[in-house]
Amino acid sequence: MPYTSPTSIQPSEVEGHPIQKFINKLAGQPQSYAKKANYIFGKTLGAGTFGVVRRARDINTKEDVAIKIVLKKAFKGNESAFYDELSLLQKCQHKNIVGFRDWFESKDKFYIVTQLATGGELFDRIVEQGKFTEKNAVKIIVQILDAVDYLHNKLNIVHRDLKPENLLYVTRDPDSELVLADFGIAKELLTPDEVLTSSAGSLGYCAPEVLTGKGHGKPCDIWSLGVICYTILCGYSPFRAENVNDFLNEVQKDPPVVFHREQWKHISEGAKRFILRALTIDQKKRATVTELLNDPWILSNYDDYDKDDLLPQLKKSLAKQKFVRVVEIVKLNNRIKKLRELETDSDSDDTDFEFVDSSSSSDSSAFDLSSVANSLKKDTTKSEVNASLFQQVVRAAATNKEKVLSYKEPEAGN
Structure with missing residues (x-):
């Protein structure tokens, strides 16, 4: 820019x-x-x-x-x-x-x-509720989609750091809006299809094309949204890798994620299909934000999704994140x-x-991926000096x- x-x-x-x-x-x-x-x-x-x-x-x-x-x-x-x-x-x-x-x-x-x-971070708010169902998850995802739709289609901006920690409630009111924060590594594209090559993001949420340095754009936000959707439904990340090379190897599977029977037995097939549309390896085939807003899982009468309580499973995983904050x-x-x-x-x-x-809160995990690039034996730019500015x-x-x-x-x- x-x-x-x-x-x-x-x-x-x-x-x-x-x-x-x-x-x-x-x-x-x-x-x-x-x-x-x-x-x-x-x-x-x-x-x-x-x-x-x-x-x-x-x-x-x-x-x-x-x-x-x-x-x-x-x-x-x-x-x-x-x-x-x-x-x-x-x-x-x-x-x-x-x-x-x-x-x-x-x-x-x-x-x-x-x-x-x-109003609290997204996961904090979920845990504080007496019950959390798939219907609640749909409401959350719709608000994220609305924000991303505005960025992608109105302002031509790619956020590049969508993750639960950057999703906050404005007030403690039960009907408070969920807001997307942290634009430290966002980019305004010169054209709708502009390709970015400077690598920046949060490992675990950034798309494979961001890490490989082959060029990325708006589809990288869709991948991150897919990871968020998976995580809020089961309480853990779809990926286990702790470094870039292992992650890139992990996502070579087809499909790139596993829906474990015990944790996903109460979650609809529509939710799983939605996640797989977002977590498509080929960014050219990945669903757009407009397509996801019109996905059957989003548009359906999700009163049917208000039966099974997903909170017990979520609490098991989220308790670990609380401990990290205390440290x-x-x-x-x-x-x-x-x-x-x-x-x-x-x-x-x-x-x-x-x-x-x-x-108090800890440092954000968003980072300039220069160290990641070094691990991949490739050069990287230093254009992301403001990567943590609004963290x-x-x-x-x-x-x-x-x-x-x-x-x-x-x-x-x-």
Whole structure:
């Protein structure tokens, strides 16, 4: 995607006290930095290698938001990737896609403001229910399909990192919308059939063509959706491989996935056919999002799917993921300490990188697949420097519900 200058993105009008603007100018801060005064920063919700996620309150709108603070050093001179992504995110206006709010910058940091989702991650929400049936699964998949349909057919965007961790509920309301988050490695295609060759994604969810480097496009999102559908119906991944080469060998089977009798005996044949349409190895033969929206499993009267409770099987597998999250909290404060050390003296504001005082989300598993490419003995580009830019921005709040829900309105004058 061609470089877009920060001025063409047109962030909201810079506000703030004239004296503060003057001080910022003397300090060499960009004009947009004055907008930082429009937010009351709360607790640290998560931390990654090059940034943290903070809860905040927009003073003007009174909206609770999530702010990702990223060191510019993460881009190593390729800041255009940041501005390109902002331009992309501002185009996304859909009920099932996380809302972008604003951005600003200091000399050494980028600040990204997004919608704050407090309804929980997809799997958390499933486990909390007293019952989960195939009918519930269809409702989830329809919302994901609607989001992908909007990206593919309205905006010509391929997401490239669809996975359960990036699917969040906006509120705790039982009828809350499910939203797709994390556009760190999304790409806007110049043509509907443009082929991408830069490899990026999350192992276990990315399509085979992404890993082989032969070129990929919109069909890679369909593969990821197929993996998600399989996983929410049985509680485990359709693939067991833990490295790229083993995965590529595993999917050479026809079909590439197995529906184990014990775990799938209560799930309809329609669901299995839907999954196989999405998990077709040949991307040219793989179903499109439009075709899947018209699949019989989606369009049928799925009251018939509301009989068998799938939750007991799901809980067995999802409990393991919970344990991983608990372990990750031990690493967070060390990350924040390193972030403070990376700050320059000219832009040192250590209140940005506050230490975590309770449970928090871990790093996302989305990654630049340069290490994967090395394992395949092939070259890879470095164009995905922003691969983790929007990781955890909204998801962080979902795993910190206690802090979010106990947030108190600051007293006047504070």
